[in-house]
Amino acid sequence: MSTHAVEVVYRGIFQKNLARNITRSIVLASRLEGKIGTAFGRYGDSPERNGIPAKYFAVVADDAVELEETLASYEPTEVDVTIVVDDTLCKGVESWAWYGLQPINELTKPNGTVLVTSFQDPDQIKEDIHVKDQPYNLAIVKGSKSFSGLWVYKDDHTDVRILGALAKVCPDMVSLESYNQAIQQQWKKEEKVTSAERAHERVKSTPVEPGEGNPEEPFKFDMPGWTQMEEALVIRAIDQGGGFRGGEGGFEPVRSSVFKKYSTRTMRPVINFETCTKCTLCWLQCPDSCFDVTPDGLYDSDMDSCCGCGVCEDVCPVPDCITMVNEEAFTDNASQYEHWQKDRDNYMEWLGEKITVGKGEERSHGFHHVGQYAEEVSKLLEVGNDD
C-alpha cells in the first residue's frame, strides 16, 4: 500500500495551466503503471486573479479504495513533494481567504521535498522558507518563473522539466519512463521528453535541517465563531489612521491586521527619496493605499500591503524615482524610508544594488514590447539545455 500526494503552488492566471498540466501528467503517468489518481485545484483560492498564490494537487494510490481513503480529506494534509513554480512563493503564501500566512513547506512531509524552479542558490532560497521542525530536502530545477497561464500557454518545457525532476526526488510515485511515455502521449514532441530527462539528471537536492531557514513567526488569524460574529453581514470600517508611524506629522492609514497582500507580489517598488518631487501621484493611484505620507511629505510604500502591481512606477513622472524590482532581491518587508533616514548613503548604495540586480524587463502583469513573449520562450529553452 502506498499513496503519494504532490502539491503545486503557483500564481493565479499566470501559471494556472502550468499547474494543471503538471498534476494531470502525474496522474496520467501513474495510470500507465496501473495506479489510480486524481488531480484538482484548491477551489477556494480563486486562481482567476492575477498573481494570487494558489494550489493544485495530485494524489496517486495503488488502487481505488486506497485513493478513497486519502480523498476522504479533500485537501491532502501532507504531501511528498511541494512543487513551487515561482521562487518568490517561498516567502510563504496567503490564500485569497483569511487564513494568515502559510509557510511554503507547511504540508511537506518529514524528509519530503520542496522542489523549486529558480536561478537562485539553495542558500538564498533557504533564507526565504520558514523554519520547520522536521528535516526536508530542497531541490532546484534551474529556470525562471514560467508564466504558462490561463490565456496563453508559453511552452517553455517547465511542465516536463518538473516531471523529470519529480522522478528523481520522488521515484516511488512514478518512474521517469512512465513520465516520458505520458509526455509523448500528451504532447507528441520528442524534445519535451529530452527536457524531462535533462531535468532528471540535473536537479540538485540539498538537505534542510530542522531550525534552518527564515525564523519569523508567520502571521495567523483565528476565525471567530457564529456567536461572536457581527450579524447581518456587517463589516465595520477600520479607523482612518493618523500620523506617520504613530508620530505627529504625515499620515498613515490603519490597515487590516488579518489580511495582508504581499504574498501576491512578484516585484516591489524601490523609491529614490532624493529625486521625489512629492507630486502625490503614487499615493493617489496606488489601488491598495500602500503609501504612507512621511512628515516631510515623501511617500513610503508599506511592504505588508503592496501586491506589486507596478502602478506607482507607471504613474511616477520622475525618471527612475520608483523602480519595480524582482521580489527575489529582498528578504524582509522593512521600511525604505526609515532606512534612508538612518543612513542616506547606505540607502542609496542599497537602492542602486537592488536596481542592478533585480530590475527586470519581465512583468508579472504583461509584456513590455511586442515579441518579448517569443524571445523569452527561446531564452528559457536554452536554459534547459545549458550544461
Next chain:
Amino acid sequence: MTTETQANPLETEELISGSEAIARACSLADVDVITAYPIRPYDTVMQFVSRLIADGELKCEYIVAESEHSQFEIVKHASAVGARVFTGSSGVGWFYAFEALAVTCGLRLPMVAMVGNRALDDPGAFGTEHNDALAVRDLGWMLNWAATAQDCIDTALMAWRVAEDPRVYLPVAISTDGAFLTHSQQIVKVPDKSLVDKFLPPYDRGKFQLHPDNPITIAPQVNEDWLMEIRRQTDAAMRRARDVITETHEDFKRIFGRGGDPFLEEYMTDDADVVLVGMGTLTLPLKVTVRRLREKGQKVGFIRVKWFRPFPAPELIESLSRFKAVGVIDRDYSLGSPFHGGVLLNEVKAAMYSAENRVPIIGFVAGLGGREVTVPATREMFEITQKAAESGTIDNQIHWIGVRE
C-alpha cells in the same frame, strides 16, 4: 471513485472532471441545442462543451444567452420542436431562471440541466450547498445528485432517456457538488458512441412536436377551469417516472455493466444498527468512516439518495425500517421548517411517518458553502446516532456539525 475494474473494450479511460464528463455525455448523446450563461462552478461545463465543438467532436447549436432566464427559455423552445437539449447553472444563476424553470415542467418539455451546486448569495461563496437545486423540488423537475465523475457521465446518459420517455416528458437536473465534482479530475470510463446508441433512442416528441406539419398551440392561458386537471397530469407523469427510472437503470446496467440500484446506493448496511443518509459527494468521507468504524466492530452503514425527485419513499421505508436509528445529513438548510431541520431530513421523516416501525431519525446540517465534511465530523454524526439507537430517544433533533461556536 469507481471500484469496478472489468475493462470494456468499447470504453476508454480518461482523466476528467464531473463537468467534463457531462460535456462528453452531451457529445455521446448527440445533443442538438446547448445554451449557456457563465456562473461558477457550472461554467466549467461550458469550457468543455466549447472545446468539443471547436474540436469537431460535438455538432450542435451552442447559444450563449444574455442571462440565465433566456438560457432556459431557449432550450425550452428547442425542446418543443423536438431538439435534444442541455443547459445548466449554479446558485443564484439558477434562481434568475426561476420562471423558465417552472414553465418547463408545466409544458412537459424534457430537458437535461447540470446544476453545479453553489451556495446562494449573500454572503458570496462559490462552494457547494444544495439549496439551489432543491428550490425546484415542488415544480415537476426530476432531481438527481451525482457522487463521482463516473456518476456524472452515466447519470447524464440516463437522464435524457428518462426525461424524453413519452410517459414522462419532464426535465431532469443533475446536481454536481461545486469543487468536489466540477473541479476535480478523476479516472472515468467513457463509453464508445456505439454503446450509447444501443441505450439511448433519439428524442421523439411525436404528436406534441411543434412543427408546421403538425399545427398545434402550446402554453395557453387556462385559469381555474383547467389548471387542476393539468397539474394532475404532470403529477401522473412524475409518478410514472419512477418505473421509467427503474427500467432505464436496468437497461444501463445490462449494456454498460455498472450503475447499481436506481434510487439508493447502500454501503455496508446489511447488518447495520445505525446508518447515515445523504446525497452527492458526501459519500466519499462517509464510506471511509464506515470502513474505519467497521474495523472497530461497530455496525454502521451509509445510504446515498440518488434521485431526490421522484423521492424514493417506498425504497427508504423498506430500507430504513430495519435500523435502530437513522441520521440524515443535509448539505442545505430549511430555515423555520419543522424542528429547523434540513430539506432531506424533512422529506425522509415525511416518508417514514407511514412506516410501521418509527425509527428515531436525527438531522445533521453540515458542509454548507462548500465546507469540507471531514471524517471526524461524520464520526461525530455516527456517535450521536448510535446514542439515540441505544436510548431509543432523541434529546436534540438537529445538530449543526462543523460550525464554529
